[in-house]
Amino acid sequence: MESNVLAVAVEKKLGEFVLDVSFSSAGGVTALFxxxxxxxTSLINMIAGLMKPERGRIELDGETLFDSARRIDVPAAKRxxxxxxxxxxxxxxxxxxxxxxxxxxxxxxxADAAAFAHVxxxxxxxxxxxxxxxxxxxxxxQRIAIGRAxxxxxxxxxxxxxxxxxxTARKQEILPxxxxxxxxxxxxxxxxxxxxxxxxxxxNRVVRLDDGRVxxxxxxxxxx
Amino acid sequence: MLRRVRGMSPxxxxxxxxxxxxxxxxxxxxxxxxxALPFGIAVAYMLARAEFWGKSLIDAIVHLPLVLPPVVTGYxxxxxxxxxxxxxxxxxxxxxxxFSFRWTGAALACGVMAFPLMVRAIRLSIEAIDRRLEDAxxxxxxxxxxxxxxxxxxxxxxxxxxxxxxxxxxxxxxFGATITFVSNIPGETQTISAAIYTLTQxxxxxxxxxxxxxxxxxxxxxxxxxxxxxxxxxxxxxHGE
Numbered sequence: 487m488e489s490n491v492l493a494v495a496v497e498k499k500l501g502e503f504v505l506d507v508s509f510s511s512a513g514g515v516t517a518l519f520x521x522x523x524x525x526x527t528s529l530i531n532m533i534a535g536l537m538k539p540e541r542g543r544i545e546l547d548g549e550t551l552f553d554s555a556r557r558i559d560v561p562a563a564k565r566x567x568x569x570x571x572x573x574x575x576x577x578x579x580x581x582x583x584x585x586x587x588x589x590x591x592x593x594x595x596x597a598d599a600a601a602f603a604h605v606x607x608x609x610x611x612x613x614x615x616x617x618x619x620x621x622x623x624x625x626x627x628q629r630i631a632i633g634r635a636x637x638x639x640x641x642x643x644x645x646x647x648x649x650x651x652x653x654t655a656r657k658q659e660i661l662p663x664x665x666x667x668x669x670x671x672x673x674x675x676x677x678x679x680x681x682x683x684x685x686x687x688x689x690n691r692v693v694r695l696d697d698g699r700v701x702x703x704x705x706x707x708x709x710x
Numbered sequence: 711m712l713r714r715v716r717g718m719s720p721x722x723x724x725x726x727x728x729x730x731x732x733x734x735x736x737x738x739x740x741x742x743x744x745x746a747l748p749f750g751i752a753v754a755y756m757l758a759r760a761e762f763w764g765k766s767l768i769d770a771i772v773h774l775p776l777v778l779p780p781v782v783t784g785y786x787x788x789x790x791x792x793x794x795x796x797x798x799x800x801x802x803x804x805x806x807x808x809f810s811f812r813w814t815g816a817a818l819a820c821g822v823m824a825f826p827l828m829v830r831a832i833r834l835s836i837e838a839i840d841r842r843l844e845d846a847x848x849x850x851x852x853x854x855x856x857x858x859x860x861x862x863x864x865x866x867x868x869x870x871x872x873x874x875x876x877x878x879x880x881x882x883x884x885f886g887a888t889i890t891f892v893s894n895i896p897g898e899t900q901t902i903s904a905a906i907y908t909l910t911q912x913x914x915x916x917x918x919x920x921x922x923x924x925x926x927x928x929x930x931x932x933x934x935x936x937x938x939x940x941x942x943x944x945x946x947x948x949h950g951e
Contacts, residue, residue, distance in 0.1 A: 536845045562848040563857075575846040578948045579864045588860075592851035620949045638850050 491674045492516075492642060496532050496542035496552075500525060505698040508542075513674045517689030519682070519709065524695045526678045527572075530646045533676065534569050535562030546642055563592070568640030568673070572647040574631040576619035582630055583615040589638025605633045608670065609663055625656040629663060636671060643675045649684060657684070664688050682709045724921050730897050731905035732925055738813055738901060739881035742821035743874050746828055750873060751866075753825075754832035755858075775887075776826040784890025787819055791891075815892035816899045820881035827880055828873040835869020836862065867944045875937035879930060902926050 495508035505525040509516070518526050531537035533544060535551065538559065544552040546567070551560045568589070576585050586602070606612050609629045619627060628648055635643055648664070649657045661684070668675065668688060679685050685692060686706050694702040702708055724732070757769055775783050791798040793810045801807040809815035839862060847857045885903040892899040894908060906922050909915035 534849050536848065561853070562845070563851050563853045565849075566851070567849060569846070569849040571842070571846060573842075575840075575842055577843060577847070577861060579867075588847070588852075589850035592847070592853075592856055592860075618947075634850070 490545075491547060492533070492676070493543070493545045494529070494533060496529070496539035496544065498528065498532070498537075498540045500528055500698070503698045505529065507695065507698070507700055509693045509700055509703065511674060511676065511691070514690040515668050515675045515677050515688055517685040517692045517706075518676060518678045518695060519685050519689075519692050520680060520695035520701075522680055525698045526680075526695055527646055529695075530569070530644050530676065530678055533642075534567050534644055535560060535565045566593075566638070566641045568635030568638050568643045570628070570631050570635050570643070570645045570648045572650050574619075574624075574627040574651075576622075576627055576630055576634070578619055580618075581615070582611065582617050582619065582622075585619065585630055586611075586615075586634050586637050589634060593638060595639070601639075602637065605636050608636075608666055609633045623656070624652050625659045628652065628660055632663065632667065636667070636673070640673055643671075643673045644678075645675060646678045647680070649679070649681070661687060685709060722921055722924055724925070725918075727896060728905065728918075728922055728925075731900050731902050731922065732929075734813060734816075734897075734899075735882060735901040735903075736929070738817045738820055739878050741814075742817045742824060742881040743828075743878045745817070746821040746825055746877060747870070747874065750825060750828040750832055750877070751863075751870065754829045754836055754869075754873075755862075757829070758833045758836040772829055773826045775823050780823060780884070780886025781890045783822060784819060784887035787815075787822065787887065787891040791815065791818060809892070811892050811895060811899065813892075813898055816888045816901065817881075819887040819891045820884045821877075823884050823887050824877035824880040827876040831873035831876055832866060832869045835866045835872070838869075839865045865948065868941050868948070871937055871940045871944060875933060878933055882926070882929060882933075 490510040491513045493510040497504065497506045503525070505528055507525070507529055518529065520526055528537055532539050532552070539552065539554065541554045542552070543550065543554070546565070550556070550558050551565055552558060577588065580588065586605070590597070606615070609632060611626070611629050611633055614622065614626055614630065619630065622630070632648065649660055652660065665687065677685070677688050686709055689706055692704055692706055692708045693700055694708060753768075753772060757765065757772070789795050791801070791809045793799065793802060793808065798809060801809070807814070809818050843865070844857050844861055847861045852860065883903060884901075885907065888899065888901065889904055894900050894904045900908070902922050902925065906919045909919040909922070
């Protein structure tokens with residue numbers, strides 16, 4: 487367990503089925519792959535601290551974030567885990583720049599112009615900084631959401647179907663950025679998707695979920 | 711247009727007493743609205759979000775002034791906040807705050823009468839917020855307080871503006887509870903409504919009352935236009951570029 491960046495073993499009843507998953511990640515990009523309704527998003531919410539498992543443990547970098555036996559449940563705001571949600575969830579009342587800065591403000595970090603410029607360049611979002619999220623395209627919004635999660639200096643980045651709400655052309659627009667992110671950002675990532683092609687391009691390791699359970703663990707060859 | 715306004719101006723001939731009533735009405739309504747606001751936001755947030763035992767009781771109490779005859783609300787204020795009433799005596803002895811037969815009492819009555827409308831508007835606005843945005847803020851390190859301050863409150867702004875507008879209008883029109891609680895004293899508690907009522911009670915006073923009626927219409931219309939403008943601006947901020 488000690489060499490793992492992330493170790494998850496959780497159980498929770500979700501409507502008709504029981505989510506009972508344990509997996510670990512040693513870094514890189516771990517893809518959580520499975521059809522919709524297999525509990526992938528719930529799992530992401532549990533790791534992020536937005537949903538409470540009934541039983542189990544979640545550890546990150548040797549720190550226990552959740553342990554039902556020891557009654558440990560670190561609140562989401564203190565987990566320092568970046569999340570890119572399926573629908574972006576940008577704050578509509580803040581400009582793009584302020585959306586990007588939000589995590590830094592809340593964590594009380596001083597401004598880091600170099601880090602900011604790096605993320606802006608990585609995601610090509612310079613021209614959007616002064617705008618508001620309302621009028622951005624889906625692809626632009628997801629790039630901002632990725633930038634926002636990166637700029638909070640996360641210990642772990644959770645990407646919950648970041649491309650699912652986009653059409654094929656927009657997916658092709660974002661995928662190269664995700665590859666750059668994987669190769670460049672040095673943040674361990676959990677990438678949730680139901681799209682085998684996407685996972686093959688992004689993932690190093692695959693955890694396949696089926697009906698709330700881990701069906702298989704392996705490399706991208708698992709996807710055939 | 712200009713000529714018509716000028717033509718009306720001899721008619722709009724307000725006496726110093728009328729002006730006092732107008733000034734008092736504005737002061738009472740503005741104070742009532744702004745003092746009620748923090749409580750209104752707190753109660754609306756609690757009713758929208760918190761689950762606790764006795765919540766429907768709180769809900770009912772908040773809405774009571776909306777359904778009770780205003781005179782009854784005024785009477786209840788009198789036996790609670792009057793100079794010799796338990797709460798009134800306590801506030802007067804310990805904080806020097808006196809409500810009875812003062813303009814502050816009129817503001818209290820107006821605030822109480824306006825409160826349900828304010829809470830309702832703000833509560834609806836809070837309930838309409840996409841809570842997933844608050845989840846996103848939490849993952850970015852915002853604790854409950856900062857999340858409320860930076861996400862929930864700004865997104866509630868259209869509802870807050872609407873609630874303030876409704877409260878101000880209600881306070882401006884308040885009559886029954888005010889006159890029951892703090893009477894109708896020129897220069898202290900005689901608002902536009904009370905002054906109009908007084909004028910209509912004397913023979914030939916209805917012509918003089920018309921002046922105040924016009925002022926009331928103008929103030930209400932101006933408040934409506936202003937709140938529409940603010941609400942549109944707030945909506946543009948939320949959905950625009």
